Amino acid sequence: MNSLTRIPSRLLLLCADQLRADALRCYGNAVVDTPHIDRLASSGRRFAHHYTVAVPCGPSRASLLTGLYPLTHRIVHNRTPFDPNIPNIASILNSASVSAYLIGYTDTAAAPFLNEADAEGVMPGFSVYAHFNLNDHGLRPWVRTLESRGYGPFDNPFDVFGSGSGEAASFKERRRSIYDVSESDTAFLADQTIACIAEHRDEPWLIHTAFLRPHGPLVAPAPYDSQYSGSAMPPPVRAATRLAERELHPFLANSIDHLDLEWTAETDVAVGLASAEMLAEIRSVYLGLVAELDYHVGRIIAALESFDLMDTTSIVFTSDHGDLLGDHWLFGSRGFFDAAYHVPLIITTPKSRNAIRELGPVDGFTESVDIVPTILDLMGLPPMEWTDGHSLMPFLYQANPRWTRNATFWEYDFRNACSGELERVGVPSTECALNVWRTKSHKYVHFTALPPLLFDLDSDPEELVDRVREPKYRDVLLKCTGDLLSHRIKHADQRRANLAPLARPVV
Numbered sequence: 001m002n003s004l005t006r007i008p009s010r011l012l013l014l015c016a017d018q019l020r021a022d023a024l025r026c027y028g029n030a031v032v033d034t035p036h037i038d039r040l041a042s043s044g045r046r047f048a049h050h051y052t053v054a055v056p057c058g059p060s061r062a063s064l065l066t067g068l069y070p071l072t073h074r075i076v077h078n079r080t081p082f083d084p085n086i087p088n089i090a091s092i093l094n095s096a097s098v099s100a101y102l103i104g105y106t107d108t109a110a111a112p113f114l115n116e117a118d119a120e121g122v123m124p125g126f127s128v129y130a131h132f133n134l135n136d137h138g139l140r141p142w143v144r145t146l147e148s149r150g151y152g153p154f155d156n157p158f159d160v161f162g163s164g165s166g167e168a169a170s171f172k173e174r175r176r177s178i179y180d181v182s183e184s185d186t187a188f189l190a191d192q193t194i195a196c197i198a199e200h201r202d203e204p205w206l207i208h209t210a211f212l213r214p215h216g217p218l219v220a221p222a223p224y225d226s227q228y229s230g231s232a233m234p235p236p237v238r239a240a241t242r243l244a245e246r247e248l249h250p251f252l253a254n255s256i257d258h259l260d261l262e263w264t265a266e267t268d269v270a271v272g273l274a275s276a277e278m279l280a281e282i283r284s285v286y287l288g289l290v291a292e293l294d295y296h297v298g299r300i301i302a303a304l305e306s307f308d309l310m311d312t313t314s315i316v317f318t319s320d321h322g323d324l325l326g327d328h329w330l331f332g333s334r335g336f337f338d339a340a341y342h343v344p345l346i347i348t349t350p351k352s353r354n355a356i357r358e359l360g361p362v363d364g365f366t367e368s369v370d371i372v373p374t375i376l377d378l379m380g381l382p383p384m385e386w387t388d389g390h391s392l393m394p395f396l397y398q399a400n401p402r403w404t405r406n407a408t409f410w411e412y413d414f415r416n417a418c419s420g421e422l423e424r425v426g427v428p429s430t431e432c433a434l435n436v437w438r439t440k441s442h443k444y445v446h447f448t449a450l451p452p453l454l455f456d457l458d459s460d461p462e463e464l465v466d467r468v469r470e471p472k473y474r475d476v477l478l479k480c481t482g483d484l485l486s487h488r489i490k491h492a493d494q495r496r497a498n499l500a501p502l503a504r505p506v507v
Contacts, residue, residue, distance in 0.1 A: 009204040010313040011375055016293055017215035018333060020322030021344045023290050031228055032287045036298030040317055044348025045396050048361040051341045052321045052368045053410045055333035057107045060320040065089050065106060065123055067372035067387035072493045076413035082108045082123060089372045090125030093206055096381050102126040103192045104210030105133040130192035142188045146179060161217040171278055175285045181221040186213050190296035194303040201307050214289035224288035230280030236326035237462045245329045248466060250450055256329050279326045286325060311350045314378045316371065319343040336436050336445045337463055341410050349378060352396050362395045364404040386494045407439045409487055437484040444480035
């Protein structure tokens with residue numbers, strides 16, 4: 001029996017963008033319908049407490065695809081150039097004669113920047129089957145497809161996200177796309193994924209599909225633009241007023257005051273003045289995009305079944321990071337709140353799909369750096385020489401594996417190299433960073449140059465009350481501080497640590 005019949009010879013890595021875990025039915029959302037993703041969860045393992053180790057897209061995907069924390073790979077914000085000498089899942093698989101195909105993007109910047117395409121490029125080792133990204137170069141393949149079907153022409157590719165509604169249209173009306181549901185960017189990426197599977201069905205491979213959605217622009221094709229009523233959406237989790245939220249910490253005051261709505265809403269809408277109705281509409285369109293994503297995940301699974309590949313294919317479904325969606329008076333992925341970091345992770349394999357008993361969700365903490373080691377394990381390949389993550393293979397077939405985490409860690413670098421915004425108020429760019437140490441009961445946020453925060457998650461799951469100065473939390477604060485420091489020391493760059501000199505030094 002050859003190795004390809006003994007182990008899954010193919011792996012499909014599906015990654016949504018800006019999908020918070022609680023936007024899925026299998027993670028407790030009572031509004032949205034996600035039957036296909038839920039089916040993946042029921043046929044494999046759902047990791048209930050999975051967190052990305054960084055935001056935004058560039059840093060999070062660098063960790064997702066290398067198995068390293070930002071403290072090692074040093075991709076700290078979007079458009080930070082990627083070091084091609086750092087191994088990633090594609091380059092590792094290439095060395096084992098396994099092809100890694102990309103549909104979408106890796107948010108990898110090249111150095112030097114020769115053109116705009118270099119700012120949103122592709123990680124070394126991936127064979128690009130279909131490129132897609134939110135820049136002129138990345139949008140062109142999809143836009144050309146739309147133009148061939150009678151849309152446009154689009155002199156500016158970003159015009160494709162216009163709604164066609166007039167300025168007098170309501171916010172809700174401006175959320176409907178000009179393209180048909182069968183021709184959306186999500187449909188395009190699913191079509192390309194299915195074509196890639198069909199073309200390479202007889203090979204061992206990793207296919208990495210990076211969906212844009214539910215990341216903005218928050219426009220959706222019918223019926224997803226109005227599938228969920230804004231009035232049915234739960235309100236954001238936040239302090240009663242912007243002022244109350246600002247007073248929690250100087251970082252929050254700066255973030256709220258300088259928030260860029262970007263793709264979330266119109267540029268002339270002030271966040272602090274946005275009505276409850278508008279916030280509900282933003283969140284409802286977001287869930288519509290989640291439902292559309294789920295439909296196309298179902299199409300991809302059906303394609304695997306039609307090609308008779310399910311018995312040799314593992315599927316990993318996750319997201320790069322979440323979205324605050326108005327929580328704490330913020331949008332997008334930033335800061336330290338769980339909504340920006342808690343993301344789904346679902347893994348299903350031929351063996352897990354045929355398991356006799358249901359193991360239920362994994363309750364321990366897992367991190368995005370665990371995905372590369374897990375993929376290598378699933379494909380029967382040797383582990384990485386060094387990684388910050390752990391293979392999650394034991395969790396797939398055992399109810400209580402011996403290894404587990406009792407806390408999770410993440411980083412956020414909030415310097416702005418272009419505007420120097422914080423430098424103007426006296427915080428050097430090298431000190432614009434925070435680290436989080438989160439257990440089941442407490443969250444500790446350590447800032448390089450600002451006061452720390454401590455939340456008691458048992459009594460304050462919404463993270464609204466800072467306990468740092470309360471005497472009864474002194475021991476908790478000391479333990480969290482020590483554990484965070486030990487974790488950083490343990491995971492300092494180890495790539496050359498075990499190299500021994502080849503000859504006795506000359507003295």
